[in-house]
Amino acid sequence: MSAFSPAGLLALSGALLGLGLFGILTRRNFILLLISVEIAINAAVLNFVYFAAFSGSSSALSGQAIAVVLIGLAATEVAVGLAIVLGLNRLRGSINVAEASALRR
Amino acid sequence: MVGILSLTLLTLLLTAVLTFLSGRYAKFVALAGSLVFLAEVGLMIADFTQWAGFGAGGVPQYNYSETYPWISLAWLHINYTVGVDGISLILVLLTAFLQLATVVYSWNESKSPALWFGLVALTGLGCFGVFVALDILLFFLFWEAVLIPMFFMIGYWGGPRRRYAALKFFVYTHVASIVMLVSLLALAFYSGASSFDFGSLYGPARTLMPATQVVLFLGMFFGFGVKFPIVPFHTWLPDAHVEAPTGGSVLLAGLLLKLGGYGLIRWAVELLPTGAHDLAPLLYLVAFTSIIWGALVALAQRDLKRMVAYSSINHMGIVLLAIAVGSSLGITAAVLLMFAHGVVSGLLFMVSGSVHHTFGTRDVSALGGITPRTPALATMVMLGALASLGLPALISFPAEFTALLATWDQLGYWVVVPLLLLVVTAAFYLWMMQRVLFGPPKGIPPTAHDLPRVELAGMAILAGLAIIFGVLPGLLVHVIVSSPISGWP
Amino acid sequence: MSLAEFLPEILLLAGALLIFLFDVLGRRRLELVGGVAALSLGGALLLVVADLGVSGLAAIRTVPAGSVDLPLAPSLYAFTSLGFVFQVTFLLAGLFVAVASLSRPSDEKGASVFFGLLLIATLGMMLVAVASDLIFLLLAIEVTSLSTYLLVAYPRRDERSLEAAMKFFIIGALSTALSFFGASLLFAAYGGTSFYALGPGVAFVGFPLLAEIGYGLLIAGLGFKVTAVPFHAWAVDVYDGAPTDVAAFLSGGSKKMGIFAFFLVFLGPILLLRSAPDALPATFGASLQLTLGILAVLTMTVGNVLALRQKEMKRMLAYSSISQAGYMLIGVAVGTYPAIAGAAFQVFAHVFMKTGAFLVVAAVAGLGVGPLIEDWKGLGAKRPALSVAFALMLLSLAGVPLTVGFVSKFVLFSAAVEAQGFYVWLAVAGLLNSALSVFYYARVLKAIFLDRPDPTSPVAGPLTGRIGLARSAVIAVAAVAIVGLGIYPGPVLSGISTAASHFVGIGA
């Protein structure tokens, strides 16, 4: 296993996380924000799957199992997020997060 | 069986609570409470023959002491421990007298009297607690508890800039208490003492490494020093005094400043002798600075209260000097001087307050020749000023004399500094008397009357103390020297 | 694994299901669903207290004494005394909010949603308190997070609530992503996610850099929960926008959950450094502590400075809540068991002071008083009992003697000093901050007791609104507890201290 180098994979998952963060920081559309969050979570999923491939058995949860759970969690997140965005859209007629800034200072 | 100290604490607590609840009868409750307090203290003093001495292992014992466990964890042992020695007893006596005098003086307070007298009682409670507490937490608890009534006294009954002054007072002294608390905690933990009790701190603390002692002492010196107050951390004092109501000023100068001196002696000097010794040059420097600065700035003041406030800084500088000297003579002098300053500054602040409400101003240069119209007030002004400038047969003299003798003993010719400043002290009081009491009448409103009877009575209590103990200081010294400090190198 | 061990959690879940069932059946009266919630919370509280080994309750104990405080084996969950202490705290917060909410109008819409979600959120916290695996912990946190997002948004017609929920959700989701990414890196570094694997004495499989980055990401991700600066900005808007009762729950419960998560995640490397200095880069543990220390100081200072000139009551309390989190973080940064005990006691005390304070704010708002601090002018004369209770809570938050807040801060800062060295500065910073905090609490007290009401203010009028028996009772209990624990903290404090000592493996 000494030949194995995680650098490439880490670069990939790191890039995914970065992409997600970039999206969260720059997008104002709630839906696009949700998608960015999904991308960021998936970076973690990728890591779990990959490192599970050579991890020992000391873990109570295998990496693959965690990955599956995470995908499910992401879906739940989206569901909750959509519920909120629906409510917001109904009240304000807009899903631009920057316009909802009545609470400040 | 509840000991007399707990009983007294209970008395004060009850007085405070009952006073808060008793509406327009508050002053009677407060007076009764103060008298009972005084009686209890009188009993203690009458019964006090000598300090309990060192117990097993060289741990100092205290009279009337009581201990009950309070918080007991594997790493934290806190007790309710109270006890007194000669030093605390004298300051307790001062507390009782000043509380009584303040209640009497402010008898006619008409703005929320229940609240006012309740706060006066609370201040007495806090100060009493500080003087008898022998556990870090208990001590700190009372120490902080004093701030609150004083904060409200200044903030609610004070002059035009009262809110600013109250906040400044509170934050300044609170920050200092925090530094002090951290130092005390560090003292407890670094020394590995078995509990927060003074007795169990005593041995371990005194054997701490010199370097540690120095750092801890420095922290405590700052913490206690701000209460003194030491220059340059003193600017809260003049503001607080100028804005505070008279009763507040009396308690502030008479009692609160003493907390700093007492704390320094009991918790810093006694526990960290090496630290005190190594930092003595700093203490001297600060003391000299305070003495010079207080007197000089007082000389430039026109507001009577500000003048008295700065002279307090000067006097407390001498107290610090005497503590720094550290010999039994010095510590005795420091405690005696604290008592003296408590009485005299109390009197002077009462006088300033009465001048203010009699003539509508405290500006020395706006007044003149008040003696014929208000002879009693003038007499009190004179008595206060003379006592403050150290006239023999009044209480400050024996204290200042012993303090400076002790200073000469340790510092030699440096004693010239406080000595010369005695001339400056005399100068501003004499100038004030010349302006206010003598010369042709000036700035006297036609409605000005001599002192109301209660104000005179309040002053008379303090003036009486100044004279009695000025003539017979031995009565106080006899008690003061009955403490572990007197057994010191 | 025996289901009985999870009886309290099951009770909460059952209560939530029952409430949703009632909702489906159309039985939506607030008293009914609220009663169910309160009963299940109360029952769970009783069970957890029994599990703590409090004498006299042994009969209803669900976790065998022998399985508590065992060294962490690679498992998903483990029962610790400290975890139980936190469970008690969470349940108390939930119970306070639930009972107080019984005083809301009985025909209020969404009551079943509110109480159901309250139970689910509490359930998530309960699970956090028994977590023994990083993924289990993060998932449990998610349970709470998702339900609290919805709790904030439950008054569906309120634009402010929805805005708050939106912000809460976005930052929350971002934090979730960061946490899981960090967890994945730790997984990579250790080959496992059990705290046993991350804990002391376990061989380290490689990639030290990944572990360090992983912990960094977790600080950010969990920092969101405890409102550590600079991950705090959402909190004020959310506490402000959320229904006040929900804010009470958030500050009293979900933030405390974050503190416990911090204990679980970060004490491992900190203790590892002490027991086996070469397992990680030698400086890692210390630099982690330094980072957490800086975070603590930053949090309390920024929170306090922000609160200084805040004009709205709720936002002021929110900022003060942030600074309180900073104090608690001291416990994590110091990492000795006295410090953990201090932080845990502070967490416990906080339920009475902060949750209580928010409940009072809700009560006063119910009287028709405006949201600004100056709207409260003169309330002391109109509602003396309520005002005194509120004053006690604020004084306790400020750390004034004879209140529980004083004792908790005293213990916490004592513990920091006890650890000696660098940590003494944390105590100094904490104490200076508590001095700073006095400013804004004093301002509120001055408005309530010293100022006269503006003529246009409702306080100047008859002020006829009712607070309600249940809410009054909760407020009274909190006020009494503040003074009671302030004067005699003995048994509670020593229990927590023992629990903390077990938690770090001393005397287990």
Add this chain to the structure above:
Amino acid sequence: MSVLTPLLAYAGLVPLLTFLSFVLVGFLGNRLKGLEWGGWIAVLLSGAAMVVGTLVAVAEMLSPGQYTDVSYTWLTVPGSPGTFPNGVSLVIGFLVDPLSALMLLVVTIVGFLVMLYSIGYMHHDHGLPRYYAELSLFLTAMTGLVLADNLLEFFLFWELVGVCSYFLIGFYYEKPSAASAAKEAFLVTRVGDVLFLLGIFIYFATYATAGGGAGWAASGFKFANGTQPFLGPLVGTNTPLLTVAGLMILGGAAGKSAQFPLHVWLPDAMEGPTTVSALIHAATMVAAGVYLLAVTSVFLGFTPDDQFAIVAIGGITCFFAATMAVVNTDIKRVVAYSTISQLGYMVLAVGAGVTMVGMYHLFTHAFFKALLFLAAGSVIHAVGTQDLFKMGGLRRTMPLTAGAFLVGALSLSGIFPFAGFFSKDDILGSVFQAAQAHPAYWPFFLLALATVFLTSYYIFRAWFLAFGGPAPRDASLPTAHEGPWVMRVPLIVLSGFAIAAGFFVFDPAFASLLPGAGVPPTYTATDLGLSAVSLGLAGSGIALSYTLWGNGRIAAAPTGIAAQMRTVLLNRYYFKVGYDWIGRRAVYTVARSADFVERYVIDGTIRGFEKLFSRGSDLLRRAQTGIVSDYAGYVVAGLVGVLLLILYVGPAIVQSMGGG
């Protein structure tokens, strides 16, 4: 031993009696209009004090050299290793020894006479209860001082007489000049007091364990140990420290006795009632400085360097003050300058090592100077002015006063056989002898000799201006008349003393009160020659005075350098101006600058902090934009910060602190 000896233990009665007078008059005076507002009580009790005082003095005379000490512990501080191993005791006691007996005699007699005189002199004034109470208190303090059995007690009463003097100078407090003079007197003497205190400290610390037994400190620092001096004069120890101590004592004495350069306050103190000037600022309090020097020289001793300093101060003062008297036009101030000058003689004598000769002059001076003041007071009482140039011819309307003043003037000038002749002549003779052993004393002896001429000149100038000539130069003055009997009796009695007191020392019993070299004076050929010279000088002074001012003449104003000198003298060598500058300008300017720093620098820093926090709060709150993307930005920035801390900054700091 005699039947009176036991009385010595009750010398404390003297201050007690006058203190009783203080209390009675102070508290009841306002209700005692019939008794001259309590004045008669004061007279009665001071009379009783005089009787006791005289008896004590007589008792002391009958048991020569007796030390009787009764003392009470004031406070005791237990010992600690170091300077005071056996603790410090401070005591208050009453010591009767020859010196204090003599002083007691002077103080009580003059005190009683002045009190009596006041009944007439002060009759028309307001605030009489205050006057008599303060005067009684003064007598208490002064007799206490005289009987003090240790330096601390001495200082205690020393301060009390000072404060009484302060109040009495400021008796006419409505007059700004009186209020100012009172303050000045207090302040200037305070400077001396501070030096005195330092001297006490040095003695106390240096000899804390000396003297056998538990040591001096534990025994209360007493002068005497039952029957003898506790320490004994420190002859032979000439350490710098003791020299400094002696100089400090001299400083204290200079303040009280208005010696150069602390002399400025005494002429201004004439703002007080003339009776006060007579008692306090001529006969008793100002002499306390000399008494202090005498007591110190007897019980502690001065080093040779100290002695030279004392001689110098005394010599300079006696000449210097006399020059200023020459040009002054105020009758009281002329007498005041003469007091300073005469005190200079006494200091000179103490310095020259003939302490008892100085005390002898103190004794005679007290009477003739009180006489001069009371006579002057009589004049002022009659004509209502103090300006010599307005008076004239008063010998016709006030023959008794003129005679009394003349007796005083002759005594002051040292004309045989008046009292002043013997004592002053004794001083000149003794110093002449001392100067032969210590050549450095010569200049001061010559100054003292020259002063004899000046003295007789200025005092007779005053006499001629006031009493000589045909009539008052200012016609608007009221017609003068003698005072009532209460004023006349003291003049007569004091005149008697001024004539006869010089002879007392030739009685061995009385001389035992002045046990030391030079008393009673001896008259060898040298002495007689010196007497002749001084008599000649005095005579020529009178002659010059008569030439210039006799028979109502007014001397032409001087011109040239003399005029300039006259201006300098009238301005008192500009000392007062200089001191005012130091006080008002220098110190006050420093104080004002300190106040400025206080307000704007020290307190300004504090206020800066306050601003910092409220600005910071507003600034930080600006970051709460309400826009969630910004919050996310903070999270990401925080993440970066945390990673930097953990990976780079943290390890760097931890390593720099030395590992874990």
